[in-house]
Amino acid sequence: MKFAAVDVRQAASAADIVYEALRRAIIEGDLAEGENLRQEEIAQMFNVSRIPVREALSRLEQHGLITTQRYKGAVVAGLSIEEIEEIFQFRALIEAEVMRLAVPNLDRATLERAQAYRDAFDRETDPHRWGEINRMFHYSLYEASHRPYYLQNVRASLDRIDRYLRAQLSFTDGVPRAGREHEAILAACEKGDAALASLLTRDHILDAGRSLVTFLRGQRG
Amino acid sequence: MKFAAVDVRQAASAADIVYEALRRAIIEGDLAEGENLRQEEIAQMFNVSRIPVREALSRLEQHGLITTQRYKGAVVAGLSIEEIEEIFQFRALIEAEVMRLAVPNLDRATLERAQAYRDAFDRETDPHRWGEINRMFHYSLYEASHRPYYLQNVRASLDRIDRYLRAQLSFTDGVPRAGREHEAILAACEKGDAALASLLTRDHILDAGRSLVTFLRGQRG
DNA sequence: CATAGAAATATTGGATCCAATATACAATCC
DNA sequence: GGATTGTATATTGGATCCAATATTTCTATG
Numbered sequence: 001m002k003f004a005a006v007d008v009r010q011a012a013s014a015a016d017i018v019y020e021a022l023r024r025a026i027i028e029g030d031l032a033e034g035e036n037l038r039q040e041e042i043a044q045m046f047n048v049s050r051i052p053v054r055e056a057l058s059r060l061e062q063h064g065l066i067t068t069q070r071y072k073g074a075v076v077a078g079l080s081i082e083e084i085e086e087i088f089q090f091r092a093l094i095e096a097e098v099m100r101l102a103v104p105n106l107d108r109a110t111l112e113r114a115q116a117y118r119d120a121f122d123r124e125t126d127p128h129r130w131g132e133i134n135r136m137f138h139y140s141l142y143e144a145s146h147r148p149y150y151l152q153n154v155r156a157s158l159d160r161i162d163r164y165l166r167a168q169l170s171f172t173d174g175v176p177r178a179g180r181e182h183e184a185i186l187a188a189c190e191k192g193d194a195a196l197a198s199l200l201t202r203d204h205i206l207d208a209g210r211s212l213v214t215f216l217r218g219q220r221g
Numbered sequence: 222m223k224f225a226a227v228d229v230r231q232a233a234s235a236a237d238i239v240y241e242a243l244r245r246a247i248i249e250g251d252l253a254e255g256e257n258l259r260q261e262e263i264a265q266m267f268n269v270s271r272i273p274v275r276e277a278l279s280r281l282e283q284h285g286l287i288t289t290q291r292y293k294g295a296v297v298a299g300l301s302i303e304e305i306e307e308i309f310q311f312r313a314l315i316e317a318e319v320m321r322l323a324v325p326n327l328d329r330a331t332l333e334r335a336q337a338y339r340d341a342f343d344r345e346t347d348p349h350r351w352g353e354i355n356r357m358f359h360y361s362l363y364e365a366s367h368r369p370y371y372l373q374n375v376r377a378s379l380d381r382i383d384r385y386l387r388a389q390l391s392f393t394d395g396v397p398r399a400g401r402e403h404e405a406i407l408a409a410c411e412k413g414d415a416a417l418a419s420l421l422t423r424d425h426i427l428d429a430g431r432s433l434v435t436f437l438r439g440q441r442g
Numbered sequence: 443c444a445t446a447g448a449a450a451t452a453t454t455g456g457a458t459c460c461a462a463t464a465t466a467c468a469a470t471c472c
Numbered sequence: 473g474g475a476t477t478g479t480a481t482a483t484t485g486g487a488t489c490c491a492a493t494a495t496t497t498c499t500a501t502g
Contacts, residue, residue: 012291013485015279039454049487053274054455058236058276061285064373070233071454071494086370089316097314149307152285153374234455261485270457275485290486292464 008183014048015192019056021046026065026076028128031161033078037066058089066162081216084161088209091157094150096202099185102145103194111190114140118182127170129163137182141189161212234270237294240277242267247286247297248330250384254299258287285381302437305382309430313372315424316363320406323366324415335361335407343400348391352383358403362410380417382433397431 022042025031037051039056044098046053057074060066062065068074102121110214124133134156168174181204243263246252258278260271267274277296281287289295298395300308338358345354356379363372389395402425 015485038452040452050454051488052488055276055279055485058280059283062280068454069494071452071492073453083370086368089368090370090374093318094311147307147310149304149311149378153311157370189222236455261482271484272456272458274478276455289484290464291463293480294483 009124014046015051015052015055015059018042018046018048018053020057022056022060023065023159025160026060027162029166029169031076031138033076033163034040035074035076037074039073063156068075079160079164081213081220084164084216085209085213087157087161088205088212091161092202092205092209094157094199095154095205098142098145098147098150098154099201100194100198101147101150102141102143103189103192103197105144105146106141106158106192107144108187110140110144111186114186114189118186121175121182122179125160127166130169130175134165134178135162142186166206166208166210168208168215172211172215174208174211179207183206227403229246232275233331234269235275236276238309239263239267239269239273240280242285243277243281244286244380247281248380248383249352252297252386253323254297254384256297257299258295260294275371284377300385301439302434305385305427305437306430306434308378308382309433310440312375313426313430314361315378315422317419317434319363319366319368319371319375319418322368322371323362324410324413324418326365326367327362327410327413328365330409331361331365332407335410336359339400339403339407342396348387350394351390354386355386355399356383360405362431370430385433385437386429389429393432395429395432398432399425402428 022031033038039053039057042056043050057066057068059184061068061074065077066074067077080154085163114137117133117140120131121130121137124130124197139154142154145151165174169178184202185204186198188200243252243258252258261276264271264274278287278289282295286298307416324431335358338354338361341360342351342354344350359378360375362370363375366372371428386395390399402421406421408417408419409421
């Protein structure tokens with residue numbers, strides 16, 4: 001187990017730090033699906049007692065990232081193909097709507113920020129950074145929707161499937177294809193065409209979902 | 222503070238029991254918006270230590286039902302009018318989709334169960350039971366969508382605004398209107414018209430949202 | 443040697459105690 | 473009398489200890 005550095009600026013408590021570190025480790029795939037998470041082990045890694053660890057695990061369970069069983073411990077949750085398909089459908093629905101709501105509020109600075117992320121995504125060669133940059137690209141546009149509750153749900157649903165997306169991006173032509181789709185979405189945004197940007201976002205997500213599912217079917221047999 | 226009995230069948234731990242009891246108290250409005258929740262006080266009510274209470278509060282915070290501040294404690298979260306509007310929009314979006322996905326799977330037994338809930342809703346005079354029965358009516362149809370992730374999100378978003386809906390149902394013509402709309406939704410379901418059922422569900426939720434917002438504007442000034 | 447039962451170990455959930463700090467209130471000074 | 477400072481209290485977050493039980497290991501027996 002390895003953990004990334006955590007942004008402690010708004011992590012008031014030890015439980016927050018542990019939660020955020022575990023969350024990142026799970027969504028980035030550093031903790032394998034089905035891997036056992038023992039409270040004592042994690043506590044020693046972070047130099048804290050088991051109390052804040054338990055709080056962090058409890059939160060992760062609420063978000064569906066792990067499952068726990070008394071006396072047996074927690075394991076990183078895996079998703080069935082059906083669950084993955086459902087989450088992609090869900091994302092397509094709400095992110096298309098968020099995009100539609102965002103377009104009228106997009107200003108020059110936001111578009112330029114999104115362009116920068118798109119370029120960074122195309123240039124990036126490290127698979128471990130694709131997910132993060134992809135998120136930043138989409139979030140930078142989504143934020144203009146001024147819909148915090150939607151965005152919270154976008155984040156939660158993305159958290160659940162990010163690990164799988166990463167695998168798919170690494171092993172298929174997902175990156176160049178996503179790059180082209182980002183390009184088209186951004187063009188629609190620049191034209192101020194909310195309906196088109198929304199539709200392209202929906203297709204972008206459904207495409208990635210289909211590609212991932214066929215990839216996983218091959219992998220899982 | 223009063224708490225309803227908790228279904229302990231799947232509440233393995235004390236933390237689960239406290240969580241479920243507090244959740245219900247909040248969504249049913251028994252705990253007033255802004256009310257202070259002190260760990261020690263809750264612990265004594267449930268005859269447990271503060272540890273499981275803290276875990277329960279942590280989960281509630283993750284779901285947005287309370288907010289906590291170190292050394293100051295937790296308070297029941299209130300929603301601004303804007304936040305309420307956003308959650309209704311969100312519900313309209315996803316519940317309309319769930320309804321659309323459910324209609325092809327509706328069988329006779331399910332429709333009869335939904336009819337029973339619709340009738341019970343119309344007959345019910347206790348405002349405290351409207352919310353629960355309304356939920357049962359909608360859930361009984363939604364479940365046919367076989368989309369657990371969607372349903373989880375339906376539940377989470379409904380949890381956030383149920384307390385306000387309750388007030389609106391009590392003080393406006395919300396109940397008879399909702400009754401008529403339930404009737405129409407059910408008719409569309411019986412005809413197997415997914416598009417119509419979806420549209421009516423969307424309008425049903427947006428109507429309730431608009432009605433609630435005007436009610437709250439009058440109340441809050 | 444394989445298997446069944448018993449003891450040892452591992453692991454979680456909860457209780458009690460300690461540390462840190464925000465708030466309330468009283469004492470003091472102008 | 474009002475403002476300011478200091479202390480006492482309230483309250484949370486975390487550490488340590490205890491209880492309960494699942495898992496593993498060891499031993500005895502056929």
